[in-house]
Amino acid sequence: MEHVLRPIYQERASHPDTLGVILINKRDDATNMTDTFDAVLLIIVKEGEQPIFTKHYLYGETKMVMHIVTEKRLRKWLFIGSNRKLVDWIFYGKVLFDRNEFLYKLRFELQEFPFYGRKIKTGIQFSKLIRRYLEGKEFFERGEYLDAYNHVVDSLHHLGRLSVIDSGLYPEVTVWSQVKKIEPAVYKLYEELVMSNETLEKRLELLFLASEFLINSRTHDGAQHILEVMLTRASWTIQELHDHEELSYYSTDLEVFVEYLIDKGYIIVEPVIAKNETIFHRNYCVDRRFVENEYGV
Template identity: 65%
Template sequence: MEQVLRPIYQERASSPETLGVVLVEKRVKGDPITDTFDAILLIVTADEEFPILTKHYADSTGKAAMHVISESQLRKWLLVGSRRKVIDWLFDGKVYFDRNEFIENLKVEFPFYGRKIRMGLEFSKLVRSYMEGKTFFEQKDYMDAYNHVVNSLQHLARLAVIENGLFPEMTVWSQVKKIDPAIYKLYEELIMSEEPLEKRLELLFLASEFFIHNRTADGAEHIIDVMSKQEQWEIQELHENKELQMYSIDLEVFIEFLVDKGFIEVVQTESKNEMIFHRNYKTS
């Protein structure tokens, strides 16, 4: 496919807007990294008109997909961690064009790029999964609790990788096995133990509580930094804050968790109705 795609990426590379061109070829049949395609052509552009543009190609030798991504969109994905496959393409693909070493510089700066924000986002997801899972467990809905525990362990694993200055790959458990064997052992116990499901979940919730407690200060650092910029916040102001918008649906659960842990304080202010107060928030 490389020869077939060469004229396409050469044409793209000639554009002054193109920052980098990366080619990713499948390693095995049905390779998930290439979405079943024989090759992926990733093109990063400074043009913001179309943040994402995708085209598919085919010839007698196979099929390929081209993804043209704007720099701002790519950086957003890097920050939020919502497109892990794109990260794998960047780090594992073959760089064919790199204007002013844009791709190489991105690889160097990435482990530290927005690390505090990425930790906050991952930690907030961990908290939500843990809390919802524990609620199902207390209601004896063990299968639903199990599903949430698996999700919480995934977020815990990704958080451990970020803490170590790395980016969570698609094969995150291979990373965690080397970085934090205790978390890997926890996951292993959940899915491989012969103990009854109820007993496994009980042990996992106790262990998860320990891991969450030890990471709360680091996980809350970003949101506390943002909130310290003004004396107190209405919940709508927090939702509208550009940085905190990335927490999305996890924001309010995360705030209540931090209130419970003493990192954030509730401030009651008068409303038009003297029988009820507005509930605002400030850092402790």
Template identity: 65%
Template structure:
């Protein structure tokens, strides 16, 4: 199959804008890693008019996909974890072309996983966990058990990914296989939710109690990034927080996360007078001793 695809990737490799070419081949009969394709070509480009450009090919009874991705888009996927397959592709794919060791250095960077990058990813994942957990708890209290179940499953997925980050690794598509080895207590919770003979009420009750404990024990590390960013200024309004370059990555989860940290006493409210005697601007601040050392 490589010989058939060679003219395609060699053409891309000859272009000065191409940083690397990775070939990923299907490992199982039905492979989620390759989206059911027999082969995937990942073309990494310095820049392009489109951040992602895809082509499909067919030959004999085989099919292949080619994805051309800019370095900026790749970095975004790796930071936000919105395309987990790309981590597998980089780790397990075959390097067919590598300009100035770009792919080799990228793999080394992912393996080493610098603490700063891990800290940002943990913050983003923790914020997602908080939103799902809090929304699920509201559904549970309203006795909307199926909606609560959906949210607690999602929160456990975020907890699982967070645990993988804590262990200095990147979540793969088969994240529960990783968690089963790294954090068996989290895996056990997931298993209990799915296979327990208890009523859905009892299962959810147990999961929310256990999740509360696990969230509490991870708040220090999960909030480290946002608190360090907020220490850069004396106080912030909410729009400034949304526009701060690093905090933009928290997206729709930012405000829920901030309120969670306000309730936990890590972020403090500062009231600033408006033109009205009865209404105040709500500013947010972090005391110096609220930020843990890196």
């Protein structure tokens, strides 16, 4: 496959903006790893007119895809964990071009998994867990058990990814095989949800009780990143939090997460008078006394 794609990637490699080129061939035991294509050509560039540019190719009966991705979008995917195949592609794909050892350093970075990287990924996954758990519980309390079930499954996936991240690894596509080895208790919860002979209502009831305990036990680590960012200023509006480069990765989960941390005592609501004296702006700051007790900062 490499010889077929050589003219394409060599042309791209000659561009000064191109950082690296990786070839991923389809494996018989993992056809979905390449999104059913026979080969994936991943090209990472410093900057581009579009964050993602894709082309499909045909060579006889062989179908191929080329993805050109900016470094910024690549790192966003790695932080958020929204493109789990990407980690497998970077680790196991064949490097065809590597400018100034960009891909070598990236692989090393992923393998070492710096502590700071773990904190932001933990925060993002924890915020997603909170949203799915709270929404699922709301459906459950309304008696809408199938919708509650979908949300609980998603929340358990985020809980599983947190277990993998906490162990210093990157969540792979086959995350549950990782969780089974790393944190059997979380794997058991997932197993009980999908395989138990209990009624759906009973399964959900037990899962919400167990999940609440696990969520509370992880709040300390899950909140660390956002609190460290917020401690850099005395007070924040919600828009300022959304606009912060790192907190923007939390996306739509940010506001639910902030409300959760208010409820848990980590964040204080600070009323600020608006133009209309009967209405106040709602600003946010970290309860430093609480954080000192929790983190010793």
